[in-house]
Amino acid sequence: MSPPLDIQAVRRDFPVLDQMARGKPLIYMDSAATTLKPTSVVEAVTEHYRMGAANVHRGVHFLSEEATRKFDASREKVRAFLNAKEAAEVIFTSGTTGAINLVAHSFGSRLKPGDEIIISEMEHHSNIVPWQLLCERQGTILRVAPINDAGELLLPELEQLINARTRLVSIVAVSNALGTINPIEQIIAMAHSRDIPVLLDCAQAVAHKALDVQVLGVDFLAFSAHKLFGPTGVGVLYGRRALLDTMPPFLSGGDMIRSVSFAKTTYADLPAKFEAGTPHIAGVIGLGAAIDYVNALGLERIATAEAELLHYGTSCLRQIKGLQQVGTAAQKTSILGFTLDDIHPHDIGTLLDQEGIAIRAGHHCTQPLMQRFGLPATARASLAFYNTKAEIDALVVAIEKTQRLFA
Amino acid sequence: MSSQMELYQQVILEHNKRPRNFGKLEGGNRAAEGFNPLCGDHLRVYLEVTADGIIQQIAFEGSGCAICKASASMMTVALKGAKVEVAQAMFGEFQRLLKGELNPESAPNQLGKLKIFSGIWQYPARVKCAALAWHALSGALSNQPTVSTE
Numbered sequence A: 001m002s003p004p005l006d007i008q009a010v011r012r013d014f015p016v017l018d019q020m021a022r023g024k025p026l027i028y029m030d031s032a033a034t035t036l037k038p039t040s041v042v043e044a045v046t047e048h049y050r051m052g053a054a055n056v057h058r059g060v061h062f063l064s065e066e067a068t069r070k071f072d073a074s075r076e077k078v079r080a081f082l083n084a085k086e087a088a089e090v091i092f093t094s095g096t097t098g099a100i101n102l103v104a105h106s107f108g109s110r111l112k113p114g115d116e117i118i119i120s121e122m123e124h125h126s127n128i129v130p131w132q133l134l135c136e137r138q139g140t141i142l143r144v145a146p147i148n149d150a151g152e153l154l155l156p157e158l159e160q161l162i163n164a165r166t167r168l169v170s171i172v173a174v175s176n177a178l179g180t181i182n183p184i185e186q187i188i189a190m191a192h193s194r195d196i197p198v199l200l201d202c203a204q205a206v207a208h209k210a211l212d213v214q215v216l217g218v219d220f221l222a223f224s225a226h227k228l229f230g231p232t233g234v235g236v237l238y239g240r241r242a243l244l245d246t247m248p249p250f251l252s253g254g255d256m257i258r259s260v261s262f263a264k265t266t267y268a269d270l271p272a273k274f275e276a277g278t279p280h281i282a283g284v285i286g287l288g289a290a291i292d293y294v295n296a297l298g299l300e301r302i303a304t305a306e307a308e309l310l311h312y313g314t315s316c317l318r319q320i321k322g323l324q325q326v327g328t329a330a331q332k333t334s335i336l337g338f339t340l341d342d343i344h345p346h347d348i349g350t351l352l353d354q355e356g357i358a359i360r361a362g363h364h365c366t367q368p369l370m371q372r373f374g375l376p377a378t379a380r381a382s383l384a385f386y387n388t389k390a391e392i393d394a395l396v397v398a399i400e401k402t403q404r405l406f407a
Numbered sequence B: 001m002s003s004q005m006e007l008y009q010q011v012i013l014e015h016n017k018r019p020r021n022f023g024k025l026e027g028g029n030r031a032a033e034g035f036n037p038l039c040g041d042h043l044r045v046y047l048e049v050t051a052d053g054i055i056q057q058i059a060f061e062g063s064g065c066a067i068c069k070a071s072a073s074m075m076t077v078a079l080k081g082a083k084v085e086v087a088q089a090m091f092g093e094f095q096r097l098l099k100g101e102l103n104p105e106s107a108p109n110q111l112g113k114l115k116i117f118s119g120i121w122q123y124p125a126r127v128k129c130a131a132l133a134w135h136a137l138s139g140a141l142s143n144q145p146t147v148s149t150e
């Protein structure tokens, strides 16, 4: 066992934490929206623009070769991070949303009217709407697996939805609104026993849980760099080669072709086939730096620190009268969703902001989930390893102050 | 005084807790629904407008945050008995107030107690909450049954 994280030391990697918000020391509890960026990531990105700035895969000159080398090194870092068999299975996208849209358009283009796709009630809109649009284009059918009041997926009900017309199971690995960790191993086993591929939305999972695509045997996996301490505007679609090879391109243009003539154009091999146009080079390099950072800390130590915060936060919130926690699954990441009697989440959000505490209030891009709980919105404090118990204490004080104001 | 107190003044908290003219208006002749997709705030504004253009009765129902509800409640108080043209002019003034473009202390206006929302422009995320009831009102006056702030 490695020693636990030295949180005070780790916090110095995030200069953003060392500032005042509304005249109070900033307390950042919105990591599920986007994580903070350590100095090493910020420097990798600025370094590219300051000294690199060249395009990749095209130039014959020094700067372009440097950029290409770093770009390719990042792909290898992602490959190792996910333990993919080959780097070519790592496709850079604009984010989780971009990755899911790629699958919905490319894999989806082969689907026939009446074919079915299974999602769950706790999906982010980015794992709902691309499938709804596919249904409009192709006449496919979307099936939705229900959850219980704790926010846990009902596996038997999910299993019952699987039938001979099911073509894909697309499920969130960790819910952004509830923190629920879904039993992805079981879901994959269930789908694979019927030869149905599985897509995992790992936007939230990626920073909290080690993901080994070969051990999981997952077919597609999507995540965003910005929820892994990396830059915005870049993400990853992992896809199994056997599937990616048979799928048509999604976006088209430069970089994704082998040869173009007006008579016939042939496509490049993986991963270029799915990476049309100039990519977010600085972002990809930043993602590589983010993975280096996470690896140096160790995902296990991160998970241990966050489990402790979750445990402490959950029991602190439980003490507050008039507070209901939303998302009480047995297996959870450090996301604390809640509502307060007679106080709208937006008022909570604004009043906590007055105390320098950043949380999110709203539907978290999970409107069907909010409807499931009969709530217009929730307040959500999402914690990462750089948060402290003292910050949770400050959250409790600020919540109680809000309650007094509304009493 | 902290800025928190400027936004959540007692008057606003009180209107939130005890909204005036809250509920469905029986016998109204205009209504519109206002929806703020971003936060799920949802209001319905009912009017009874007389033949000579007076807002005889006004009421609202729905759910939203304190800013949204207090704004709706105070709007109904301010507009009961007002001429339609006056209500429309006040909507314009109120919108400029929310954007920080109208200083109620120096520019002539009819906003009266609604001036309390003058600090909101500092909270861009909350401007829509304060404006929702007015958008619904405007929809009702122009026979537009649903309005969205998006």
Ligand SMILES: Cc1ncc(COP(=O)(O)O)c(C=O)c1O
Residues within 6 Å of the ligand: A032, A033, A094, A095, A096, A097, A098, A124, A126, A127, A172, A174, A175, A176, A201, A203, A204, A224, A226, A365
């Ligand atoms: C579970 C989940 N899926 C998908 C997304 C979409 O990610 P992005 O906006 O980075 O594409 C998010 C981000 O909010 C998320 O939390």
